[in-house]
Amino acid sequence: MRTIIDGNEAAASAAYRLNELCSIYPITPSSTMAELADEWSAQGRPNVYGMIPTVVEMQSEGGAAGALHGALQGGALSTTFTASQGLLLMIPNMYKIAGELTSTVFHVAARSLAAQGLSIYGDHQDVMAVRQTGFALLCSASPQEAHDLAAISQLATLTSRIPFVHFFDGFRTSHEVNVVDLLSDDQLRDLVPEELIRAHRRRALSPEHPYIRGTAQNPDTYFQSRETVNPFYAAVPGLVTEAMEKFAELTGRRYELVEYHGDPEAERVVVVMGSGAQTVVKTVDYLNAQGAKVGVVQLRLYRPFPVEQILAAIPATARVVAVLDRTKEPGSGGEPLFLDVTAALGEAAATGRRAMPLVVGGRYGLSSKEFTPGMVAGIFDELALPQPRPRFTIGINDDVTHTSLPYDPTLDIEDPATVSAVFYGLGSDGTVGANKNTIKIIGEVPGTYAQGYFVYDSKKSGSRTVSHLRFGPKPIEAPYLINSASFIACHAWSVLERVDVLEFARPGTVLLINTPYPIDEVFARLPEPMQAKIIDLGIELWAIDANLVARKAGMGRRTNTVLQTCFFAISKVLPAEQAIKQVKKAIRKTYARKGADVVAKNEAAVDASLADLHRIEVPAAPVGDQPMIPPVIGAASQFVSTVTASMLAGTGDQLPVSALPVDGTYPSGTTKYEKRNISDIIAEWDPEACIQCGNCAFVCPHAVLRAKYYAGSALDGAPECFQSAPLNAAGFPGSRYTLQVYAEDCTGCGLCVEACPVKPIGGGNRRAINLAPVLERTKEKENVAFFETIPVNRRSRVDFANVRGTQFLEPLFEFSGACSGCGETPYLKLLTQLFGGRATVANATGCSSIYGGNLPTTPWSSNKYGRGPAWSNSLFEDNAEFGLGLRLAADLHTETARRRLAELRPELGDATVDAILGAPQQYESELSQQRARVDALKALLDTMGGGPRVDDLRSVADHLLRRSVWIVGGDGWAYDIGSAGVDHVLASGRDVNILVMDTEVYSNTGGQASKSTPLGAVAKFASGGKMTGKKDVAMQAVSYGNVYVARVAMGADPQQTLKAFREAEAYDGPSLILAYSHCIAHGIDMRKGLDQQYRAVASGHWPLMRYNPVLRMSGRNPFLLDSPRPRIPLKEYHDKELRFRMLANSDPEAAERFLEFGQDAVNRRWAEYEEMATRGAERFAADATRSDR
């Protein structure tokens, strides 16, 4: 069956239908395979043998591999889907599974590994890290192959008993949408007959014929036992070939382990594996047509390494062979495929079987770096030199060790019959979704082929997307981005002001612009460089105000249908009438279940679009001199203005190796240079109505609301429109107060409006802070610039104990690219306001590590003294341990410092030493005094002329100020993959602060259920509603007795949140804060996020509590219940969230049942908490290390 899907779905379709069990865990870019399996299972789709596969989500990839190993030993046909570090977590089990000759296939969307930095993108580092496990490795090069080889590997693993990793390039193949011929159930069943499954089952553990497997072996037999499997490995190439032959008989599609393509007498040959092979094949054809004698060897089976097939594939005429590896093995003699090929050829040459060609090794395509025909041609050019470089890289500019080859980036070898279209959009405008839909529409036309690939930036709000679409009469085998487009669309004006959207334009390109300006002004409003390019290239310019059309059609901000219609109207990829008919058909299909109204509105939008689309007259010369908006605004360091700026401008590919840090260390505080202006509506302060309570600044997820108080005289020279009010506080006569909106950074999320308690009488829905259209940007900039000249209020003059006071503390986490209205970031911001100047932060991988540390910029910043949170992300699973390590190091250094300080008593004097050693360091005033003492000490040490003890003390003197260690992350980490680590670190008794920003779901990877997901919520991997309740992590921690625990929700009680943060940090022992974080994955109107926090608490779903061991030490009840008795039913909270409503729609009975159980659980837990809150202290564990019983 011909269909249009991406590589993930292609692979999953075969894998799901050929297995009984999928043991899974989410990880980009493989998550989609697991999600689809879960959805199909929930829908009751059987596999080809007639049973519905079980899908089990585990707590980590290690867990998934363990469950899988068990299921295999139990005789079930089992599979998993993973990538990157996830695959690495499976390695211990992989050795076991292979050692026991167990049939299984792991489907891997191959991805980079986290080294100097994490990357979610594609290369072969992960699969190369398992090549030694005993698994066979089979590689697909396209979505079609991902489907076909998924099936072939299943047959081969069952016939050979060797487990397989079937992999394909992450993103490039996993996310490329293309035409795929799906195998029918009958074909799959014929390919993998049931007899093989029965044989697999017969090998399972059974008490009916018991034996033991998994023994411990001794020096006498381990070695020999390890050699027993050799015949099985030797048989694999033959068995895979047989499987491929059988597959060809069934489908007509023929594959080989190793395929040669090109001139039979080629002199120059490239060996390559993965999607890059398609690019090399096409380029070889192009070069040979120009008279070259070149060829390409494409590997599909990599392990067991098919030596004979490789030798047979490389023509004897080959003078030089370049082996390309999409991986990096620092310190090795060469990358793995290169070494393998070299060894094969060397052996053959040494035994006289063939002449030895020159073999060189090259690296390409790390982290989805483009691999284009131009690069392939560049490699062949190098091979033509008398002495090509023995090791090289392609696609980058390595100006340090000079490995990189030159190439011509403009080489275009595409079939002229192919239509290439590029679309620039914003993430929230539906451009990508509409394009996926367009591909389906066009791809369904017989004799037409379509391909789509989508590029995203690293922000979660206001993100840019670029869609690359190709259509044509022949199958599209071009796994690289378009570099010459016949159609370009820019769906958001703000994009064309910042990025050259005509980068891929050519003479006569049709350009569609979504404009907020009147049609006759469109051209004049374009940046001058763009105008010039339009004129020079004779570009055909069209424009529409799609936002207006969408609004008029009742579709709000969703412009996708409107712009999709325009594409069909002017691109001529299909006859317009036929296209419009198809668009409407697709609308009916997509929205049928949402009701007739939605369908009607979309259809009306289609008709309205055509009426409002206009061809723009292009003048002979540019009008005006409007420049592009630069990527970095304001004075920045050299690094930021060159390197960061280049990444922001989308030209990071051109940065040379020398420009980048060698160890992954980047400067803090760089989001402030972006000034993204992503929202047309922003917060607007009403100084008259404001009571200066600080609630808005407290909840602002993007730190764009800043408050200062200052002497009235500071207003001299203020811009006319600068806002100010008398300070509303006793004891400060004449002082003024300003709440400044950082207009260019505000995302218009509206949480501030919700948090504002002021409702001016007669003001309707108005508050003291409201959302309003952006005023003139220059005025906003002036106001912010002036505000920044007013000094930040001194910390010693701010009352930390209440929300009102915190607004005057400088946030050192600002302007993140998190979702507009994010529920997590306000907590991080608060952390930095309170403790940022002396904090180190260990951040688990997830949303927070992405908006916190995804290049180009970071929101973690520093104050005017250059101090601020030091931040690092280790991995997903180890964050608590990583943070504990930071604590241990700090404690060691503190210990060293104190010892050296005591030793230097004669030189430093008693007063200095005693003051520092005896200083209390709990409150801010004490800490600032200690900071002054340490600064003085350091100055003194600098005058002392060195010596081992002085130098030693100088190197660790900073640790005499108490360091605040924070371990932060989401629930996927704390409840699942990092659960054991969190538990262990809490049990360590060390002074660490763990902040769990609990969104009750894996937010970063797209909403998969965690053990925090509440009963009855629909999430990925819980599409029938989560069957089990949420884990009470607070009570787990309470059970230790010496752990400070708090459950907070700032939307319900900001004061309690503040109190908990301060107590947790002050507590000299482990602390755990569970912070309710509303999230887009809840399916809520994000403006109502705080209201939902309130409902979570008011319904008893999220009871606010603190457990403070300090109270126990003084004989008081440490368990404090901070929220009032539930006053709304759980249903009232559930009804406001799509995650619960979805089940009520799809399975009302189940929803009702879960709700009843949920309400019971709420009632029961509340009763327990109430009881605990009224107990005597003696009924709680005491801390043996520091108090009496």
Place this chain on the structure above:
Amino acid sequence: MNLRTTYLGLPLRNPLVASAGPLSQTVDGVKGLADGGVGAVVLYSLFEEQVRAQLEQAERDALLEEEHADLFAEATSYFPSVSAEPVETVAVKYLSLVEKASRAIDVPLIASLNGSSLGSWVQFARQLEEAGAAALELNIYFMPGDTSLAGPDVEQRHIDIVAAVKQNISIPVAVKLAPYFSSFGSFALRLVEAGADGVVLFNRFLQPDVDVERVEVVPGVELSNPSEARLPRTWIAALRHRLPVSIAATSGVETADDVVAYLLAGADVVMTTSALVRHGRDYSRVLLDGLDTWLTRKGFASVDSARGLLAVPADADAAGYQRAGYVTALEKAKSRYGSLVG
């Protein structure tokens, strides 16, 4: 004892009717009410707003699912595709309940629509008739917040709804009303002229409460109490001999005495939800037994013979009658509390 009663032309085994409320949400619920012994069941109300809200919710949900899709490389969506089936609308659900419940019980099932405008009620009323409803109760709950709307306009709006619905269906229609009309009797007569087969007195106006903590208005629904029966009872007594159609009493029934009081005032049937919610579906048996005992004790042979004994006589000046009662009441109060009227 003969408790047989006629309401809206429908013969009932007794005058106790389960009014629209939470107990009739399911077939089993309706069956439980009928098994409890009531003479008829009014199904819970389908709200005009509910139907509209569901359509709007579906649209918002579609947006929520799409809003954050495809904007970030790691997450091209945030929700699984759960089901391709169209969502069962509340209207479809209601029709199906009417169909199943009317077949499951042996007493009349009265469907109930709650709204304040014509909307699509006419069409839907016909579907309810086809689904097997024995009668239709139109609950017109309208709070005229628009100060430009004059009293007669408000009344006309009610008349138009009743007329339009009556023209399209052949089953009887009762109208449930609020008491806040300047001349309720005249207005009730106009409703009869427009085709109403009965009136249900009264709709309770659910005044919202204020949450001082959140500084917010909170809608409040509470069960009725016996003191609330006085207003409807007064009007039933006044209109019994002046309205040529069925009159149903609703609000404030807690004991059999409350039922008797309504019947004495002239109600054809007495409705309750609050008592059944408080004491369970079978409580209707207690109320009916109490009614039976009272009739026997007082020597009545049937409920008909006691009905309307305390209604304002047909030949009395109703206004004068009420005024006299009012004056007497004040005199009584004066002797207990001192002067209340200045």
